[in-house]
Amino acid sequence: METHLCAACSAINPRQPYHGPERLKSGNGFITRIFYSHSDSLDHITISAEVGQCDMCYLFLQAMRNPDAVDPQWEYSSELFDEFSDPENANTAAFGVSVKDMTYFEEDMVSGDIDNPEGPVLISITFRNRRIDEAESRCIDVAVHWTDPVTVTRIISHDLILVSSLPEKLIQILQMRDITSDNSTGSPFVTGLIKEWMRTCDEEHEICRKRRAASKRRLPTRVISVENNETNPKLICPPANTFEDYVCLSHCWGRSQHFKTETTSLEDRMASIAFSAMPRTFQDVVTITRNIGMKHLWIDSLCIVQDSEEDWNRESAKMGRIYHDASITIFAEGADSDDGGCFVSHNSREKRLCRSPMFDEIISLFTSRAQSPSYIQAQGQWRLPLHQRGWVLQEQILSFRSLNYDLWEASWRCPGFQGCECVPEGFLRVSFTHQDSKMEKVLSDQWAQIVEKFAPRKLTCSKDKLPALGGIAKEFSQYWQTDYLAGLWRHQLREHLAWSVPVRTHSSCVRQTSRPPEFRAPSWSWASIDTNRLRMQSMRGYLS
Known part of the structure; x- marks a missing residue:
């Protein structure tokens, strides 16, 4: 991964800033910011x-095309699918970057005005405290300041980050990256990254090792054998109580739903499933499963006989456990049908880490870290696309490890961390244990959030409203030894019977509420209606 730099990027002198360093108040702490002159325009x-193919200027240009894309001071907010984290319980001394007091000789300082419209393009480096979910290598932000030629005003973009102190194994993988072949999320580089995430999870995450040890990993009734690269996959029925690793697929079928197992095709599927006849998503997930060294794959539309009510009722009741016990679940997030595929093409220059040796000294000058290789890259923003499919929510929450393919990149999620191509070393994760004194409130709030997120989602069969949450409910029942009543819990009835459909919604969101023609749940349950907006109102303060 050789980086090409122009004369302006190479000429940045760490000891000759354009402005600063300046120490600014931020939240409960301080940040240190320093500015360097880059070019005239x-x-x-x-x-x-x-034209010159400077890798760092390319990243600067991409950031300048998205001004104010990211606020470097944004506070961490927990995603629905995160384990709940509590900053009050964190060892705050362990979170943050130690910034040295730096004194420059007056003759080394360039007293420049960063807001001067006639000023040069500036690069600012901001040293800040890291967020509770963030690795220390990620708490140095980079911004580009320049003058808009039309309005003649200064503009800033916060879309870059300076990365340092990456694990040696990860650096080796990054250095081997070939940008000519790394043109999609199915490239050898991405496969190598996924294998490193798996290795790190297996060998270095204590919470993940405990989860794997506790999981039975019993193979489902039917799985697809993909062991032999030279032959077509085929459907097999493993012996009862066979314990092996397997991969699950979470996907949108699409309207056609043409490639599935039915009573008439079951025997043919057991003999062979022609790879060339598979829709693109299935082909990609077979390739991924083979690349990461797995032999068994579970896809709902192929492993459940779709026109057999008996088989569907029996196997769908196990789906929560199937996703829970899978070694990895692959989410085809960017495809709206099975023909969409997992892999997408991309410009590797936009996502690569650009080696910036001139900033190695800046890091060692301003922090207590030893001088190490540093890289500039586009700011990674962890995000999970909003899925519309009802069953997917359960699959997301219950899956032990997730490998996600969206329209931009491949990403990874496990109990220990979450990472992606643009943040390969991953974000840390902090979670409660079930013995925690606050766990009851966490679970109560989490169930309410799950219902609110689930209610607007689409289901092919309206009667699946409650079954699609059945696997999650079974997991909650391990903590709450109480009755589950049509989407509500007996010990929370007073609170959660106060669910409502908001009268007013966002101007772009028209409220849509109706009751299905067939009985699905009692009228006092949120599951009795179809709506695109639901609120699980907490009445704890009024009813205590």
């Missing part, structure tokens, strides 16, 4: 990036 960066 936007034109220089454009030519350098597109």
Whole structure:
């Protein structure tokens, strides 16, 4: 992964800033910011990036095309699918970057005005405390300041980050990256990254090792054998109580739903499933499963006989446990049908880590870290696309490890961390244990959030409203030894019977509420209606 830098990028002198360092109040702490002059105008960066092929100018240019894309001071907010974290319980001394007091000789300082419209393009480096979910390598932000030629005003973009102190194994993988072949999320580089995430999870995450040890990993009634690369996959029925690793697929079928197992095709599926006849998503997931060294794959539309009510009722009741016990669940997030596929093409220059040796000294000057290789890259924002399919929510929550393919990149999620191509070393995760004194409130709030997220989702069969949450309910029942009543829990009835459909919604969201023609749940349950907006109102303060 050789980085090409132009003369302007290479000439940045860590000891000759344009402005700063300045120490600013931020939240409960402080940040240190320093500015460096880069070039005279936007034109220089454009030519350098597109003609001169400077990798760092290319990242600067991409950031400048998205001004104010990211606020570097944004506070961490827990996603629904995160284990709940509590900053009050964290050892705050362990979180943050130690910033040295730096004194420059007056002759080394360039007293420049960063807001001067006639000023040069500036690069600012901000040292800040890291968030509770963040690795220390990620708490140095990079911003580009330049003058808009039309409005003649200064503009800033916060879409970059300076990364350092990456694990040696990860650096080796990054250095081997070939940008000519790394043109999709199915490239050898991405496969190598996934294998490293798996290795780290297996060998270094204590919470993941405990989860794997506790999981039975019993093979489902039917699985697809993909062991032999030279032959077509086929459906098999493993002996009862066979314990082996397997992969699950979470996907959108699409309207056609043409490739599935039915009574008439079951025997043929057991003999062979022609790889060339599979829809693109299935082909991609077979390839992924083989690449990561797994032999068994479970896909609902192929492993459940779709026109057999008896088989569907029996196997669908096990789906929560099937996803829970899988070694990895692959989410085809970017495809709206089985023909969409997992792999997407991308520009590897946009996501690569750009080696920036001139910033190695800046890091060692301003922090207590030893000098180590540093890289500039586009700011990674962890995000899970909003799924519309009802069953997917259960699959997301119950899956032990998730490998996600969206429209931008491949990403990983396990109990220990979550990572992606643009944040390969991953974000840390902090979670409660079930013995925690606050766990009851956490679970109560989490169930309410799950219902609110689930209610607007689409289901092919309206009667699946409650079954699609059945696996999650079974997991909650391990903590709450109480009755589960049509989407509500007996010990929370007073609170959660106060569910409602908001009268007012966002101007772009028209409220849509109806009751299905067939009985699905009692009228006092939220599951009795179809709506695109639901609120699980907490009445704890009023009813205590």
